Amino acid sequence: MSEQLTIITGSKAEKYEAMLPQIKSLISGEQDLIANLANVSAVLKATFDFFWVGFYLVKGNELVLGPFQGSLACTRIAYGRGVCGAAWQRGEAMLVPDVDAFPGHIACSSLSRSEVVVPLVRDGKVWGVLDVDSDLLDDFNQEDVDYLTTLASYISNNEMR
């Protein structure tokens, strides 16, 4: 397993292109779910300096906070609640340019202004979500959704327990 991360400067796309294969090789040699999600959060934080980035995992009828980087966060989110719960319910990525305009948004931090949430899907079932928040309005676009969806598929395709 590589324990060194090469972060390049450049466009957002260039950063994702450089980061994704590194994450793939980082997690491919490890089967522990928490260890991998913790490292993926760290790599995303180091590469993009996201305000908050991390995982919520489906446990029963709730999402429960998993590994993350950023400030204190809500520990449990009900099915369909907030942006994360909506991504789980719909089984699709949510791009929210202004969290205050999203009905039911859960404000873990009042500084969070925009976010993107991508479901983690295995065998057609959502088992968690990747949540990325920004303290800037309208900070994400379809490029983030596409690259983060690719990342989510790497994670879901990696054998982990």
Ligand code: SME
């Ligand atoms: N913003 C999320 C809640 C999680 S925190 O932002 C970390 C939501 O509305 O689903």
